[in-house]
Each structure stands twice: as structure tokens, then as C-alpha cells.
Amino acid sequence: DAKTTQPPSMDCAEGRAANLPCNHSTISGNEYVYWYRQIHSQGPQYIIHGLKNNETNEMASLIITEDRKSSTLILPHATLRDTAVYYCIVRTADTGRRALTFGSGTRLQVQP
Amino acid sequence: GAVVSQHPSWVICKSGTSVKIECRSLDFQATTMFWYRQFPKQSLMLMATSNEGSKATYEQGVEKDKFLINHASLTLSTLTVTSAHPEDSSFYICSASTHTGELFFGEGSRLTVL
Numbered sequence: 001d002a003k004t005t006q007p008p009s010m011d012c013a014e015g016r017a018a019n020l021p022c023n024h025s026t027i028s029g030n031e032y033v034y035w036y037r038q039i040h041s042q043g044p045q046y047i048i049h050g051l052k053n054n055e056t057n058e059m060a061s062l063i064i065t066e067d068r069k070s071s072t073l074i075l076p077h078a079t080l081r082d083t084a085v086y087y088c089i090v091r092t093a094d095t096g097r098r099a100l101t102f103g104s105g106t107r108l109q110v111q112p
Numbered sequence: 113g114a115v116v117s118q119h120p121s122w123v124i125c126k127s128g129t130s131v132k133i134e135c136r137s138l139d140f141q142a143t144t145m146f147w148y149r150q151f152p153k154q155s156l157m158l159m160a161t162s163n164e165g166s167k168a169t170y171e172q173g174v175e176k177d178k179f180l181i182n183h184a185s186l187t188l189s190t191l192t193v194t195s196a197h198p199e200d201s202s203f204y205i206c207s208a209s210t211h212t213g214e215l216f217f218g219e220g221s222r223l224t225v226l
Contacts, residue, residue: 102157
């Protein structure tokens with residue numbers, strides 16, 4: 001799986017958009033970008049994933065650059081409950097027989 | 113979405129005792145489950161991969177005789193920490209894979225060994 005680089009921490013004001021960047025310059029053509037988050041003392045929660053097109057769901061939007069070397073997770077209206085560690089993971093969408101490998105992630109602190 | 117449940121959510125035990133943590137997929141069958149542990153302020157580290165009906169595959173540095181994994185059914189995997197010591201105190205998290213390859217995580221189990 002390709003390596004990802006994320007800033008260690010970010011702050012965001014409540015109600016504003018939170019934009020979390022991720023670099024994955026060695027991504028392969030068949031690798032997807034996945035985002036998970038972990039709220040303190042809980043298990044990771046799936047947020048969104050994409051291959052090359054931008055994706056949106058009820059939680060967030062994922063913007064992937066045209067060269068696929070980086071992406072941004074956007075939480076459009078951050079709330080205090082979005083305070084968590086956000087993990088960007090690059091991997092193939094295989095049968096799920098391989099575990100996810102977690103890096104250090106970005107610790108997002110949403111400020112009131 | 114799919115639900116993965118862990119039990120207990122927290123446990124305190126004395127040094128030298130064994131502790132069993134259960135991981136259940138509540139609404140789907142999981143042929144593969146994964147066990148992670150997480151120390152304070154660190155990321156999740158994969159311990160082992162558990163396949164139903166076969167022996168678990170352990171990551172390098174994880175003692176298979178200390179961390180016993182059993183995956184006897186398609187909805188249940190257990191992790192037993194044998195002869196627990198204070199350095200085994202950690203947050204243990206399981207993950208289960210659906211047949212379409214989606215991965216879902218349990219709520220985690222916090223083990224404190226006194």
C-alpha cells in the first residue's frame with residue numbers, strides 16, 4: 001500500500017469547513033483513497049473513499065487531485081463531535097482479507 | 113451499516129491472570145477478522161489476522177502463545193491475553209470484513225492490568 005503523509009494536527013472553528021489534506025505521491029492506479037476517523041476511546045469509523053473522482057456522502061466530501069498524488073477530506077460544517085484523529089489510507093479495494101494499515105493521522109480539534 | 117461489537121468494553125485484571133475479549137459481527141458473516149492494539153497517543157497496530165476455521169496469522173513481534181486468537185464461527189472471534197502483565201495494558205480493537213471487502217471496527221476494549 002502506498003505511504004500517506006498528513007499534518008499531525010489541525011484546528012477548526014465550529015460551523016466552519018474543515019479541510020484535511022493528505023499526500024500520497026506513490027499511489028498506484030488501482031489504489032483507492034480511504035478516510036477513517038477515530039474519536040477518543042472508540043474504534044475507527046469509516047468516512048468515505050474514492051478512486052479518482054470526487055466523492056460526497058452525508059458525512060464528508062473527498063477531493064482527489066487529477067494526478068491522484070494528493071487528496072482533501074472536507075467536513076462542510078464541523079461540529080464539536082467531529083473532534084477526532086483522521087486517517088488517510090491508500091490501498092487496493094480487494095476482498096478485505098488484508099487489514100488496514102494506520103499511520104499517525106491528523107488530530108482535528110474543533111473549537112467552539 | 114454493519115455492526116461489530118466488542119465485549120467487554122473495559123476490563124481490569126490482576127497481573128498473571130488471563131483475559132478474554134470477544135468480537136462479534138452482529139448482522140453479517142465475517143470470514144476474516146483483525147485484531148489491533150493501541151497504546152496511548154499512538155496509532156493502531158495490527159496484531160493478527162483471524163480467519164474462520166483456521167489458525168490466526170500474527171504480525172512480527174506479537175507472541176502467539178500470549179495472545180490466543182480463536183475464530184470458531186463466522187460471527188465471533190476471541191482474543192485471550194494470557195498471563196497478563198502491566199505492559200499489556202492497552203486499547204484492543206477488532207475489525208471484521210464483509211464479503212464485499214468492507215471493513216468495520218468494534219468499539220474497542222480497554223484492558224488495564226494491575
